[in-house]
Amino acid sequence: MTARPSRRATLQAGGAFTLAFLLFRRSGKASANISPRPQPGDAAAAAADGHPAFAPNAFIRIDRTGPIRLVMPNAEMGQGIYTAEATLIAEELDVGLDQVVLEHAPPNKVLYATPLMGDQVTGGSASIRSNWRLLRETGALARRMLVGTAAQQWNVDPAACTVERGSVRHAASGRVASYGDLAEAAAQQPVPAKVMLKDPKDFRLIGKPLRRLDTPGKVDGTTQFGIDVRVPGMLIATAVTCPVIGGRVESVDAAAARAVPGVRDVVRLEDSVAVIGEHFWAAKTGADALYVTWAPGPNAEFSTQRMMAAMQEASETGKSVVARQVGNLSQNGKLIEAVYQLPMLAHAQMEPLNAVVHVRPDGCEIWTGTQVPTRVVTAATAITGLPNEKIILHNQYLGGGFGRRLETDSVELAIKIARQVPYPVKLVLTREHDIQHDIPRPAYYDRLTARVNSDGLPVAWTDRITGASVARRWAPASLRADGLDRDTTEGADEPPYNLPNLKVEWVPFDLPPALPVGWWRGVGETHNLFTVESFIDELAHAARKDAVKYRRALLQKNPRVLGVLNLAAGKFDWGAPLGPRIGRGVAVGSPFGSHVCAMVEVEVTPQGEVRIRRTVVAVDCGLVINPNTVESQIQGGLVFGWTAALYGQLTYEGGAAQQSNFNDYRMMRINETPPIEVHIVSSTADPGGLGEVGTAIAAPALVNAVFAATGVRLRKLPIDRTLLVQAEPRTKGDPR
Amino acid sequence: MITLNINGQDHTLDVPGDMPLLWALRDVLGLTGTKFGCGIAQCGACTVRVDRQAVRSCILPVSAVGGRKVTTIEAIGETPEGKRIQQAWLEVEVVQCGYCQSGQIIAAATLMTHIPAPTDADIDAAMAGNICRCGTYVRIREAIRQAATGSKVAMQTISDAAGSLPDTSQGNRR
Numbered sequence: 001m002t003a004r005p006s007r008r009a010t011l012q013a014g015g016a017f018t019l020a021f022l023l024f025r026r027s028g029k030a031s032a033n034i035s036p037r038p039q040p041g042d043a044a045a046a047a048a049d050g051h052p053a054f055a056p057n058a059f060i061r062i063d064r065t066g067p068i069r070l071v072m073p074n075a076e077m078g079q080g081i082y083t084a085e086a087t088l089i090a091e092e093l094d095v096g097l098d099q100v101v102l103e104h105a106p107p108n109k110v111l112y113a114t115p116l117m118g119d120q121v122t123g124g125s126a127s128i129r130s131n132w133r134l135l136r137e138t139g140a141l142a143r144r145m146l147v148g149t150a151a152q153q154w155n156v157d158p159a160a161c162t163v164e165r166g167s168v169r170h171a172a173s174g175r176v177a178s179y180g181d182l183a184e185a186a187a188q189q190p191v192p193a194k195v196m197l198k199d200p201k202d203f204r205l206i207g208k209p210l211r212r213l214d215t216p217g218k219v220d221g222t223t224q225f226g227i228d229v230r231v232p233g234m235l236i237a238t239a240v241t242c243p244v245i246g247g248r249v250e251s252v253d254a255a256a257a258r259a260v261p262g263v264r265d266v267v268r269l270e271d272s273v274a275v276i277g278e279h280f281w282a283a284k285t286g287a288d289a290l291y292v293t294w295a296p297g298p299n300a301e302f303s304t305q306r307m308m309a310a311m312q313e314a315s316e317t318g319k320s321v322v323a324r325q326v327g328n329l330s331q332n333g334k335l336i337e338a339v340y341q342l343p344m345l346a347h348a349q350m351e352p353l354n355a356v357v358h359v360r361p362d363g364c365e366i367w368t369g370t371q372v373p374t375r376v377v378t379a380a381t382a383i384t385g386l387p388n389e390k391i392i393l394h395n396q397y398l399g400g401g402f403g404r405r406l407e408t409d410s411v412e413l414a415i416k417i418a419r420q421v422p423y424p425v426k427l428v429l430t431r432e433h434d435i436q437h438d439i440p441r442p443a444y445y446d447r448l449t450a451r452v453n454s455d456g457l458p459v460a461w462t463d464r465i466t467g468a469s470v471a472r473r474w475a476p477a478s479l480r481a482d483g484l485d486r487d488t489t490e491g492a493d494e495p496p497y498n499l500p501n502l503k504v505e506w507v508p509f510d511l512p513p514a515l516p517v518g519w520w521r522g523v524g525e526t527h528n529l530f531t532v533e534s535f536i537d538e539l540a541h542a543a544r545k546d547a548v549k550y551r552r553a554l555l556q557k558n559p560r561v562l563g564v565l566n567l568a569a570g571k572f573d574w575g576a577p578l579g580p581r582i583g584r585g586v587a588v589g590s591p592f593g594s595h596v597c598a599m600v601e602v603e604v605t606p607q608g609e610v611r612i613r614r615t616v617v618a619v620d621c622g623l624v625i626n627p628n629t630v631e632s633q634i635q636g637g638l639v640f641g642w643t644a645a646l647y648g649q650l651t652y653e654g655g656a657a658q659q660s661n662f663n664d665y666r667m668m669r670i671n672e673t674p675p676i677e678v679h680i681v682s683s684t685a686d687p688g689g690l691g692e693v694g695t696a697i698a699a700p701a702l703v704n705a706v707f708a709a710t711g712v713r714l715r716k717l718p719i720d721r722t723l724l725v726q727a728e729p730r731t732k733g734d735p736r
Numbered sequence: 737m738i739t740l741n742i743n744g745q746d747h748t749l750d751v752p753g754d755m756p757l758l759w760a761l762r763d764v765l766g767l768t769g770t771k772f773g774c775g776i777a778q779c780g781a782c783t784v785r786v787d788r789q790a791v792r793s794c795i796l797p798v799s800a801v802g803g804r805k806v807t808t809i810e811a812i813g814e815t816p817e818g819k820r821i822q823q824a825w826l827e828v829e830v831v832q833c834g835y836c837q838s839g840q841i842i843a844a845a846t847l848m849t850h851i852p853a854p855t856d857a858d859i860d861a862a863m864a865g866n867i868c869r870c871g872t873y874v875r876i877r878e879a880i881r882q883a884a885t886g887s888k889v890a891m892q893t894i895s896d897a898a899g900s901l902p903d904t905s906q907g908n909r910r
Contacts, residue, residue, distance in 0.1 A: 078833030078870045211829060218834025219825045221769020221809030225835060228768035236763060261752055279763035280772070281755040350773055350781060350835040350869045399771070399835030400869050431774040628829055632875065636832055639871025662778035662867060671860035673873035 048106070053183035056145055056191060057138045058111040059089060062183045067101045068093070068166065073112040073131060075104075075122040075371050076214055077401035078636075079691040080629035083212045084128055085135055087625055091205045092139030092198060094163035095179070102213060104395040107373035118477075122371040123406050123519060125592035125689025128625060132687050133197075140195040142186075149186040150177050200623070200684060209628035214397070226369035226396040227354040227428060234356060234424040235264055237417055238283040239274040241437050244296035244655035246514025249273060253291035260286040267420050274417045280428055296655060299512045304443075304651040308341065311445040311509050315339075315466040320505035321482050323489035327501030331460040333451035336542055340448070340531045341716040343649035345441040345520050346665055351399020352434050353410035357417075358424035363390040364415065365424075369398035371405040379408040383415045402640070403519035406474070407439050435665050436657040440650050441520030442468040442511070444488075444527050448535045456543020457553060461499045463492045463531070466507040468517050483508070490524030491696070495532050496561040496590050497554035515652075521640055522695035525591035530717070533587040533700030538713060547586050547704065548574050560620050561588050563681060564597040568618035571679055572599040581606070581726070582613070583708025587700035592689030594621035595681075598638065598701035601674075604709045608724035610646065612674040612702065620681035621688040630690055631678040637694020638676060643668040645699035649718050738798050742767070743811035753799030757791075758782045760798050761808060769809035769838050773867070780866030783839035784808050790846040792865075809838035817848035817883075824883035832870035840866050844880050853884050 046052070052061035052069070061069040070089055076082040082102050090097055105112040109120050116126035143163060150168040151158035154175050161170050166179045200206070217223035242248060254266040257275050262282030267274040275286035355368035364384050370376050373395050380391045398405055414427035429437075444467040451460040469485040471478050479485055484506060486493075493504040511517060520526070540550035548569050555562040565588050568574075574584065581604050588597045601613045617634050624630055647666035651658045659665040703714050712723050739748045740757075742765065749764055761767040761784070770793060773781030777792035784793045785807040812818030821844045831837050840863070847854055847862040854862070859880050868876070878889045 078831075080832070211826070212831065214834065215826060215829060215831045218831045218837050219822050219841065220813060221838050223834055224768070225771075227772065228762075230766060230768070279751075279755070279759050281752070281759040281763070284775075285752075285754075348869060350771075350779070350833065350867070352772060398833060400833045402869070428772070431776075431779075632829065632832060632872070635874050636871035639873060640869070643871075661776055662774050663776065667779075667867045667869065668871070668873075669864045669867060670873040670876060671864045673871070673877075676874050 054142070054146075054179075054187045056142045056186075058108075059135065059138045060093070060142045062142070062146075062179050062186075064180050064183055066180075068095055068099055068179065069103055070100050071103045071105050071112075073105050073120070074114060074127040075369070075373075075395060075398055075401065075405075077122065077369070077371065077398035077405065079633060080212055080626065081122070081127050082214055083210065084625045084629060085131065086213060087205045087210065088132055088135035089139040091203060092136045093143050093166075095166040097205065097210060097213060099166055100213075105373070106395075107377045107393050109374045120372070120374045121406065122401070123403065124523070125691045125693065128687045129593055129689050132623075132625070136197050137195055140197055141192060144192055144195055145186045145189045146179050146182050148189055149182045150175075153177070153185065207624050207627070210626055212629070223397055225351055225399045226356070226367060227351055227399065229356045229367040229396065229426065231356060231358065231367070231424050234426055235276050235278060235421075236280045236283050237267075237274045237276040237414075237425050237427045238280065238287050238430060239272045239413060239417070239427065239433065240287050240290060240292060241272040241433060242294045242296070243436065243657075244294065244300050245302065245512060245652070246299045247271065247294045247296040247655070250293040250295040252293075256289040256291070257286040260289055265421055266290070267417050269413075269416050272413060274413075274427070276417070276421065276425060283428075284430070297514070299514050299655040302512055302515070302655045303653050304344070307443065307511070307652070308445065311443065311466050314507050314509050315445050315447055315464060318466065318507040318509075320464065320507045321484045322503065322505045323484055323486070324493040325503040327460075329460045329462065329501050329503055331451045331501055333453050333459050335449060335451055336539060337447065337449040338535055338538055338715055340444075340446045340534060342444040342446075342527055342530065343717060344443045344517070344651070345644055345648045346435050346438040346650045346659070347402045347404035347520060348435065348662075348665060348667065349398075349400030349402050349404050352431055353404070353429045354427060355411045355414035356424060356426040357411070357414045359384055359415065359419040363392065365392045365394075366411065366415070367394045367396060368411050368414075369396040369405060370408070370411065371398070371401050371403075372408065375408050376411050379412050380415055383412060384419060402521040403441075403523070404438070406519050409439065431662070432660040435650070435660050438650065438657070439516050439518035442470065442517040446531045448531060450535070450539055452539060452543065456539065456545060456550075458497075458499060458539060460501040461495075462502070463489075463504045464507065465489055465492060465505070465528070466509050467527075468509050468511045470517050470519055473516055474518070487524040489528065491528030491589065491591060492532055496558050496588060496595075497536065497551070498557055499554075521637075522591070522692040525589065525692065525696040526641065526699070529587065529589045529591060529696045530699045530703070533589065534703060534713075534715065537585070537700075537704045537707065541707070546575070547708075551586065551588060555588075560595040561590060561597075564588065564595050564618040564620050567679055567681065568597040568599050568616050571618065571677060572616040574599060581709050583705045583710070585701045585703065585705025585708055587697050587704060589697055591693050591696040593686075594619060594688030594690060594693050596620075596634075596693050596697050598697040600701040600705045602702065602705040602709055604706060604724050606726035608721035608726075610702070610706055610719060610721070610724070612642065612672070614674050615676045615701075616679070617676065617694070617697070618679045618681065619693065620683055621690055621693070622683050622685035623687045624680060624682070625687060627680055630680055633690045634678045634694040635676045637692060637696075638698045639668050639673060641695040641698025642702055645702050645717055645719060646672075647718050740798060740801055740806060741803065742806045743808060744805070749798070751798060754797050757784065757793040757796045757798055757801060757806065761793065767808055767810055771835055771838055773836065773839075778867075779836070780839045780843060781836050783842045783866065785812065785842055785846055788846070788849055790843045807842075809841060812842055812845055815845060815849075818845040820883040821845045821848060821879070824879040828875050828879040828882055828889055830872050830875040830879050832872055836866060836868045840868065840876055844876070844883070847880065848883060854880060
């Protein structure tokens with residue numbers, strides 16, 4: 001494991017990388033050159049790819065005829081990554097996006113790892129940050145080989161050739177050859193060790209608001225998600241799992257289930273029972289007819305209330321790991337402190353968890369949409385005892401990921417069911433199963449303090465974070481030597497502000513092993529931007545200063561964050577007068593290597609309902625690959641973050657989750673969604689991440705606006721409307 | 737045996753009468769464009785058109801469909817409203833993960849059938865039953881407006897004069 005590069009240096013280079021994964025990086029650069037990734041040379045790979053005439057690297061396949069095929073290293077789950085990654089290759093290859101077709105990458109850590117994540121993982125807003133240079137290089141390399149081939153055949157200088165939409169042209173002689181014509185001969189060329197990338201002024205595709213390549217199939221219903229896969233002879237299963245975490249099946253009476261027309265098999269597992277039928281309705285009706293006696297096990301007393309009480313105790317008395325401490329905390333000044341509490345959250349991706357699995361004596365074939373293809377293969381080998389090469393995984397489009405599909409539990413369940421029957425099985429879990437057996441975002445209990453000087457500015461700052469670790473289970477190798485899970489303090493340990501005297505520490509909190517916690521869109525940044533930006537707002541209020549001016553005073557050494565703050569303030573018309581119970585809130589941050597400011601205007605009804613009226617976001621994400629996607633990721637990310645702030649909490653009582661579907665685990669809807677303006681700063685800095693930026697900045701801007709509208713400081717999410725009911729009695733004739 | 741008219745064709749199916757239409761479409765007929773989201777008519781992912789109404793197919797038993805005509809995402813483009821909505825969806829780039837969009841498009845096309853020039857309040861009322869977890873609501877509203885008015889919506893704001901990026905910021909306010 002190499003040393004962690006200086007965080008400051010990283011920030012200056014334009015990339016505040018997700019700390020939880022930083023240690024996986026092998027070098028300081030995302031891709032120093034092309035050679036670390038082997039070329040696909042073996043016969044099996046060529047056969048799987050349809051024997052392409054020209055396959056200079058793992059991402060590009062050019063046949064004699066037909067479109068150019070690009071292999072996408074990351075999973076498309078709505079974030080637009082297929083279009084962005086194809087754009088990077090096509091830009092340097094000099095082909096149009098209408099000339100390419102995209103393929104899901106097979107599981108292969110060597111060929112398709114995301115360097116920031118250390119494996120073939122789509123998450124951490126890391127895909128573009130990891131791959132942008134590499135993908136451009138692969139395109140440039142292929143172009144150079146194709147142009148070189150043409151120049152050789154024509155006996156002309158390659159520098160005298162141009163490329164337009166995949167056709168090489170030599171103007172002086174008037175000769176033209178398509179990439180398809182050149183493919184076979186190009187395959188004989190040596191692969192160059194280094195290539196030149198385009199000057200940004202020559203970009204034809206990068207930076208343009210180009211149409212997404214995956215939209216047409218999602219508009220006419222032809223896109224195949226994992227849940228849509230149908231293979232010959234396949235039957236459909238659903239499962240019930242012990243409602244108490246970690247509980248087991250004690251006994252099953254499946255007579256009534258087996259009597260349901262269309263039910264074919266009932267499979268008993270350790271903690272679940274699956275019913276397999278000719279269609280989902282048979283499986284579901286059968287599952288409803290099961291009589292299962294559960295052995296609840298040791299967690300039957302687990303409850304959210306007890307957990308939060310234990311977290312408070314841990315916060316007050318527990319042993320911490322110091323994430324970062326600088327300066328001298330013994331400063332004079334008024335002490336201000338606040339405790340913030342964040343709930344467990346479910347993912348609630350729209351596509352319920354599912355997988356099609358066919359286990360045969362000599363192999364196992366899996367169709368599912370996953371963020372972690374190689375982990376699926378590893379899990380399949382563990383369950384079936386088959387070697388890696390006997391596991392075939394076909395990744396699919398994901399109907400939302402948000403971290404839920406960074407887990408393999410549902411695929412493991414499908415494999416366990418499928419290995420007991422001779423035919424392929426599609427496991428489709430119900431929404432109730434999805435919510436009740438989620439691997440949730442952990443809860444947090446955070447205490448922040450500040451000493452403020454006579455101007456009300458913080459001269460000492462502490463943040464004591466208490467919560468469970470995701471990385472201890474999911475990526476133990478990413479823990480710092482002293483045990484720190486950097487995700488728990490990400491976004492808190494280096495706030496954007498000038499805070500020379502600072503201490504940020506983490507008190508690890510243990511949950512029952514039967515309740516693993518997982519990554520949830522925005523990860524540590526979503527948790528910590530809420531507390532840091534709420535607390536800064538509290539300090540501004542205590543200092544009787546405007547929330548924007550107060551932040552400006554602390555951002556003088558941080559031009560990119562100051563830049564987005566000022567840009568948003570101008571577009572939002574911060575400071576214009578507002579009516580009663582209407583307020584504006586601001587939040588800034590630098591999540592995932594980007595810099596962002598959100599400004600929100602809310603109205604709080606006398607009954608305590610929060611209505612978001614309008615929003616302006618300014619984002620500096622470095623080099624923009626596709627502004628269309630930047631805008632939609634910010635818009636959607638905000639809705640995701642607001643949904644959690646307004647409604648999100650997964651609670652447990654008697655060891656079981658209390659929510660089960662969208663009726664009691666609510667989502668924001670269109671009628672609650674305000675206009676959202678997104679302003680993008682033009683930049684040539686290295687690209688930052690985007691998939692989680694909007695989510696991370698959403699809640700603090702909203703809650704700060706609620707404070708401005710009502711004077712009520714909400715330190716616990718989700719928002720408790722009973723705290724926002726208008727206090728003063730209504731006067732007679734009040735139209736409200 | 738139950739006969740259903742799906743996308744203009746009669747299909748005779750040997751399925752239990754209490755089977756929701758969703759599963760007849762997906763698991764029996766192989767029309768997988770209609771999606772399963774919640775099973776309790778809370779999310780709208782399964783929305784199909786039954787005659788002129790948007791209906792949650794996850795709770796509509798096949799025995800209750802009768803002779804009414806069912807239109808799914810696979811054929812909504814053959815209706816004038818469906819075609820306009822799908823075109824607007826493409827032009828406004830509504831879609832992210834796309835899983836809810838079949839239901840969104842059916843709901844929007846059905847809104848247009850009843851209210852050809854919907855206000856924002858009409859849009860919100862008609863579309864509030866369809867959850868999008870990716871949060872594409874701002875663009876859904878834009879796309880319905882565009883389909884109704886025929887006037888194009890600008891896509892994107894690029895700030896900062898320094899830029900090598902195209903500035904298409906006119907009329908960006910949504």
